[in-house]
Amino acid sequence: MPSGRNRRSGASLQVSGAPDKVAQVHVGGRGFLIATVDFWPPDPRLKRYVSGYHRYTLVRDEGDTDSAFRDVFFPAWSNIRFTFDAEPWGVRVGRRAFDPVPACAFFGPTSHAGYVSAGSGILVGVGLTPAGWARLHGGTVALWADRIAPLDQVFPVLAAARDGVRDAQDPAAFFDAVLLGLVERSPPESPAIDAIMSRLLDPAIDRVEGLADGLGLSARQIGRLTRTCFGFTPKLLLRRARFLRAFDAIRTLDRGLWTGAIRDAGYWDGSHFLRDCHLFLDMALGDFMTMERPINRISMRRRDEVLGAPMQSLARPDGA
CATH class of the missing domain: 2.60.120.10 (Jelly Rolls)
Known part of the structure; x- marks a missing residue:
């Protein structure tokens, strides 16, 4: 081994x-x-x-x-x-x-x-x-x-x-x-790819216009670029990034501290976060949190220690 x-x-x-x-x-x-x-x-x-x-x-x-x-x-x-x-x-x-x-x-x-x-x-x-x-x-x-x-x-x-x-x-x-x-x-x-990747990790950016700001690209061009290089529409990418930020924030916290962490990640309230759990995890948050998932848990810790982020989609581009 x-x-x-x-x-x-x-x-x-x-x-x-x-x-x-x-x-x-x-x-x-x-x-x-x-x-x-x-x-x-x-x-x-x-x-x-x-x-x-x-x-x-x-x-x-x-x-x-x-x-x-x-x-x-x-x-x-x-x-x-x-x-x-x-x-x-x-x-x-x-x-x-x-x-x-x-x-x-x-x-x-x-x-x-x-x-x-x-x-x-x-x-x-x-x-x-x-x-x-x-x-x-x-x-x-x-x-x-x-x-x-x-x-x-x-x-x-x-x-x-x-x-x-x-x-x-x-x-x-x-x-x-x-x-x-x-x-x-x-x-x-395109240098715009790294700029968009960095902005997806910024909880202050929650609209497509924020992704495009200063890049000299129209909303349609941003959409074409994200589907080509990221795989999804800008709106879905923003929603996915918000959810993963929030999940990462709460995973080591007591439940009583979740509300503040979820809001810091970009959600207005917990109900929106719970709906996104069904969208991105295909199950309720409670069911997911009670899963054993031993390799997933260890991978998050070790990936964070070695590569600087617990999930691949939360990693920042070099120099960002």
Whole structure:
């Protein structure tokens, strides 16, 4: 099982470490999986394009042979993911189910949480920012929104790198080398992308006009740019960002402190926040908060420590 620290302040969850550094995932009866989660930052030259690298390793208890565990991903930007020695696994995003997920997969940007059912195996991935999508692909990412597809349909050159990913002793260094080469050969992206990404994280900006202010773009042009590079309309992006800010603010607070945190995130009252829970989580807040989701909880803590944000869609562009 992979463990230890990577050369650029990466983090690894050790099976022999403290309880907050390991997920023991119960999968039915007395069976369980031990999960280790690694995050690494990209080369500084890639920070505008890559939100980080990740690896999830799940090892099944010898006494369990076929039970599945369930966990969740938050709404996010695009991701490229490879699985190795993995049992078939599936993801539900909104009303769509992807089962099995391809061994080389492209996860488009999501406006719903992704609910996972999986067994043992290794998953290695790359998080792309909207600028990363624009620089490395340049097409309309809205075509892949809330979808999972075989990677060779979206990034054939990266799908062909699967054997290199498997053999890499240092996954982050491998991805850095591949992606830096692609960036150097790609035309520059619009500087407005980073500006919009930063403004989505500002609770004072709650209208499309605020996203467009000072960029020299009309509301229609902003809409075209966000669908092309972010995957969704400006209004949905603003609503998603507000919800994730609020959820992040309350997740470690006592319930009595939620009202102020929700308002600081941009909501007028709690009822709007609770409605958005159904939209983005596909369930009531109370049901979600009582889910075990051990890997999700550990991932948020470790991602925050290593990459500077507990969720991919809350990360700021480099220099913002």
